[in-house]
Amino acid sequence: MDFDAKKLSGTVTAGKHRAELSANIEANGRFSGTDNKSGFVTKGAFYGDKAAEMAGTFHHPTDVKGGAFGAAKQPKQ
Numbered sequence: 001m002d003f004d005a006k007k008l009s010g011t012v013t014a015g016k017h018r019a020e021l022s023a024n025i026e027a028n029g030r031f032s033g034t035d036n037k038s039g040f041v042t043k044g045a046f047y048g049d050k051a052a053e054m055a056g057t058f059h060h061p062t063d064v065k066g067g068a069f070g071a072a073k074q075p076k077q
Contacts, residue, residue, distance in 0.1 A: 001025070008033075012058065012069050019065065021058055031056065044069075 001008050009022040021042045023033030032043040044056020052073040059066030
């Protein structure tokens, strides 16, 4: 995530399957976008104190692939 550039990108994996995701982060903490390379569409939002958690969904518009994801900021060790 690059909060300064308001961009999010990442990869969701399940076994041998991969989904490359990218999105624009909006001022209200929501994000959405389509990855130009993979074609996956994603949307979601940040939650909690200082946006420490996030959750979203993704799908491919011409394939039956999709899913959901969530993450929480981990404390520094």
